[in-house]
Amino acid sequence: xxxxxxxxxxxxxxxxxxxxxxxxxxxxxxxxxxxxxxxxxxxxxxxxxxxxxxxxxxxxxxxxxxxxxxxxxxxxxxxxxxxxxxxxxxxxxxxxxxxxxxxxxxxxxxxxxxxxxxxxxxxxxxxxxxxxxxxxxxxxxxxxxxxxxxxxxxxxxxxxxxxxxxxxxxxxxxxxxxxxxxxxxxxxxxxxxxxxxxxxxxxxxxxxxxxxxxxxxxxxxxxxxxxxxxxxxxxxxxxxxxxxxxxxxxxxxxxxxxxxxxxxxxxxxxxxxxxxxxxxxxxxxxxxxxxxxxxxxxxxxxxxxxxxxxxxxxxxxxxxxxxxxxxxxxxxxxxxxxxxxxxxxxxxxxxxxxxxxxxxxxxxxxxxxxxxxxxxxxxxxxxxxxxxxxxxxxxxxxxxxxxxxxxxxxxxxxxxxxxxxxxxxxxxxxxxxxxxxxxxxx
Amino acid sequence: xxxxxxxxxxxxxxxxxxxxxxxxxxxxxxxxxxxxxxxxxxxxxxxxxxxxxxxxxxxxxxxxxxxxxxxxxxxxxxxxxxxxxxxxxxxxxxxxxxxxxxxxxxxxxxxxxxxxxxxxxxxxxxxxxxxxxxxxxxxxxxxxxxxxxxxxxxxxxxxxxxxxxxxxxxxxxxxxxxxxxxxxxxxxxxxxxxxxxxxxxxxxxxxxxxxxxxxxxxxxxxxxxxxxxxxxxxxxxxxxxxxxxxxxxxxxxxxxxxxxxxxxxxxxxxxxxxxxxxxxxxxxxxxxxxxxxxxxxxxxxxxxxxxxxxxxxxxxxx
Numbered sequence: 001x002x003x004x005x006x007x008x009x010x011x012x013x014x015x016x017x018x019x020x021x022x023x024x025x026x027x028x029x030x031x032x033x034x035x036x037x038x039x040x041x042x043x044x045x046x047x048x049x050x051x052x053x054x055x056x057x058x059x060x061x062x063x064x065x066x067x068x069x070x071x072x073x074x075x076x077x078x079x080x081x082x083x084x085x086x087x088x089x090x091x092x093x094x095x096x097x098x099x100x101x102x103x104x105x106x107x108x109x110x111x112x113x114x115x116x117x118x119x120x121x122x123x124x125x126x127x128x129x130x131x132x133x134x135x136x137x138x139x140x141x142x143x144x145x146x147x148x149x150x151x152x153x154x155x156x157x158x159x160x161x162x163x164x165x166x167x168x169x170x171x172x173x174x175x176x177x178x179x180x181x182x183x184x185x186x187x188x189x190x191x192x193x194x195x196x197x198x199x200x201x202x203x204x205x206x207x208x209x210x211x212x213x214x215x216x217x218x219x220x221x222x223x224x225x226x227x228x229x230x231x232x233x234x235x236x237x238x239x240x241x242x243x244x245x246x247x248x249x250x251x252x253x254x255x256x257x258x259x260x261x262x263x264x265x266x267x268x269x270x271x272x273x274x275x276x277x278x279x280x281x282x283x284x285x286x287x288x289x290x291x292x293x294x295x296x297x298x299x300x301x302x303x304x305x306x307x308x309x310x311x312x313x314x315x316x317x318x319x320x321x322x323x324x325x326x327x328x329x330x331x332x333x334x335x336x337x338x339x340x341x342x343x344x345x346x347x348x349x350x351x352x353x354x355x356x357x358x359x360x361x362x363x364x365x366x367x368x369x370x371x372x373x374x375x376x377x378x379x380x381x382x383x384x385x386x387x388x389x390x391x392x393x394x395x396x397x398x399x400x401x402x403x404x405x406x407x408x409x410x411x412x413x414x415x416x417x418x419x420x421x422x423x424x425x426x427x428x429x430x431x432x433x434x435x436x437x438x439x440x441x442x
Numbered sequence: 443x444x445x446x447x448x449x450x451x452x453x454x455x456x457x458x459x460x461x462x463x464x465x466x467x468x469x470x471x472x473x474x475x476x477x478x479x480x481x482x483x484x485x486x487x488x489x490x491x492x493x494x495x496x497x498x499x500x501x502x503x504x505x506x507x508x509x510x511x512x513x514x515x516x517x518x519x520x521x522x523x524x525x526x527x528x529x530x531x532x533x534x535x536x537x538x539x540x541x542x543x544x545x546x547x548x549x550x551x552x553x554x555x556x557x558x559x560x561x562x563x564x565x566x567x568x569x570x571x572x573x574x575x576x577x578x579x580x581x582x583x584x585x586x587x588x589x590x591x592x593x594x595x596x597x598x599x600x601x602x603x604x605x606x607x608x609x610x611x612x613x614x615x616x617x618x619x620x621x622x623x624x625x626x627x628x629x630x631x632x633x634x635x636x637x638x639x640x641x642x643x644x645x646x647x648x649x650x651x652x653x654x655x656x657x658x659x660x661x662x663x664x665x666x667x668x669x670x671x672x673x674x675x676x677x678x679x680x681x682x683x684x685x686x687x688x689x690x691x692x693x694x695x696x697x698x699x700x701x702x703x704x705x706x707x708x709x710x711x712x713x714x715x716x717x718x719x720x721x722x723x724x725x726x727x728x729x730x731x732x733x734x735x736x737x738x739x740x741x742x743x744x745x746x747x748x749x750x751x752x753x754x755x756x757x758x759x760x
Binding site for chain 2: 242252254325340372376417
């Protein structure tokens with residue numbers, strides 16, 4: 001299979017800001033004294049708690065699950081005692097039901113945690129089941145339950161798996177380090193996902209700004225059948241699902257559709273490694289790699305973090321602050337969410353914590369749209385952000401919808417390039433929410 | 443460090459350093475070669491016209507905004523760009539008070555009555571120029587050849603007041619050779635005569651990514667093709683008159699031109715067709731100014747009907 005091109009139309013070259021962490025090996029963090037495990041850290045229905053306050057739990061023990069169709073169970077990342085079950089403030093200022101566990105420092109592993117054996121002996125359904133039971137969700141940020149994605153709806157079929165190692169968000173280097181340090185697991189994960197979806201061909205997409213990751217992955221795939229590493233042009237948002245599929249397969253996911261509509265399934269490379277890890281050890285998803293970075297930190301790092309660890313603990317892992325942080329962002333600077341407190345726990349979808357100082361944080365007043373067309377020129381979805389946002393600001397949501405508001409992937413490219421500092425993606429996001437709400441009412 | 447002191451705002455949290463003021467400043471830089479060429483060929487009065495145009499535009503914008511209790515926005519350099527562009531389209535010997543009137547009209551009538559930057563349907567500089575042409579037609583069409591250059595063709599033309607290459611072509615069928623047209627040693631507006639100076643500035647804007655090739659490309663190409671079809675010399679039509687300045691600096695004006703790729707192509711082609719028609723059949727040799735103004739009027743309509751096919755949008759069969 002020949003890959004069509006190395007990039008897509010639109011997008012923008014944003015500064016990478018990856019220097020401070022890309023050469024830092026993934027470091028395990030000290031065991032946190034307390035973890036707060038959200039019962040709703042994935043796209044879909046929340047979990048019900050399976051434990052009660054006062055219960056002793058072990059590492060890898062399932063502590064929350066649900067019968068709902070779209071859900072992913074959660075597990076205890078530590079051994080210790082459940083001290084609280086109730087709403088807790090999460091990333092983005094929302095309260096979610098959560099289980100607070102005090103660690104006993106022993107890290108006793110639950111006896112349910114056992115290796116699953118070799119890939120050859122497991123059926124497609126076995127694999128999907130184990131991925132669900134391990135609570136694996138998309139680790140790229142969307143946190144969509146992985147098992148759900150692997151089952152095509154009736155009448156549809158997958159033919160290609162894309163492992164997303166592009167990591168186009170500035171500052172973030174977690175995926176890059178994973179590929180450099182655990183390339184074999186990434187390939188094993190790809191093989192598991194190929195078997196689980198029944199595809200014969202897989203691509204591992206990596207931006208060409210990460211030559212060491214490309215080299216490591218190329219070495220690791222040399223023995224694997226049907227898997228190919230594809231270096232892509234470093235451009236934002238290269239890692240966007242629809243853009244990746246277009247670049248690699250030349251197929252456009254239809255408006256309002258899903259990758260499966262064009263036979264593709266896209267999975268983050270961190271997710272693939274998590275899948276491999278579970279198969280090998282039986283341990284469910286209880287930790288992930290998080291890039292904790294930014295000028296205010298003494299030692300920006302890539303950390304292997306237990307799910308439920310508080311952001312304030314991660315700051316300590318990075319040696320604390322050397323300058324006053326003005327902004328805390330969960331995720332990258334293009335799509336991440338600003339926080340007002342450090343007292344929030346890491347969830348499965350958190351790929352980075354970014355601190356910006358006052359000099360890097362400007363709150364410029366937006367000026368009038370000068371119709372420069374840069375948002376049009378750079379929109380990877382070929383939308384007209386200036387018009388959609390103007391309609392949204394004027395409350396004309398039908399017009400915003402007619403101009404394709406719902407196709408917006410919220411990558412933020414339009415706002416990034418806008419010379420008048422207009423809040424384009426912000427008002428489009430608002431329009432999307434309003435349009436969806438109105439359609440529900442009908 | 444105190445808790446709850448973090449700034450919370452919507453993503454993206456980083457922005458491109460290219461602000462509107464940076465773009466406008468770059469446009470001024472891009473117009474410097476043409477300005478220098480104008481002063482070089484036409485002398486100090488040309489410099490006075492440029493200074494008057496820029497100063498009047500900036501001051502009148504500030505005064506109007508003060509009077510209407512709006513924030514003064516001259517810091518975005520857009521008024522300076524308008525004043526400079528206007529000056530570059532004026533005859534080098536135009537009385538300075540007329541220049542000032544043009545700049546006031548450009549800012550007041552061309553821009554501020556519509557609500558200031560971003561809201562003007564027409565290119566303000568061209569509005570200024572069009573009003574001056576209608577009001578003082580004689581002064582606006584009195585040209586002279588650069589002091590250092592004797593007119594190379596017949597003796598019928600006065601050294602001090604003379605026809606521009608386009609007028610000479612139209613009225614007497616005399617064709618100015620390419621080299622003077624390319625370097626700018628001919629009669630004409632201050633900033634329009636030197637093709638090389640304009641192209642230098644245009645290349646800068648293209649390289650900086652502030653303009654795309656679409657509008658100027660389709661504009662110039664259309665003029666070239668139509669010139670050939672009408673039995674004219676395409677190179678002459680590209681180099682003579684205000685086409686290059688208009689194509690690269692007026693027709694690319696953000697505010698008054700389409701934002702969609704297809705719309706920009708249509709805009710360029712429309713300007714080209716109108717320019718050739720006006721040049722060949724119009725009363726004035728004023729193709730570029732009016733073509734762009736007419737197409738400006740169609741911009742909203744063009745944008746409306748040239749929405750690009752969205753990613754993943756399925757074509758509907760009618």
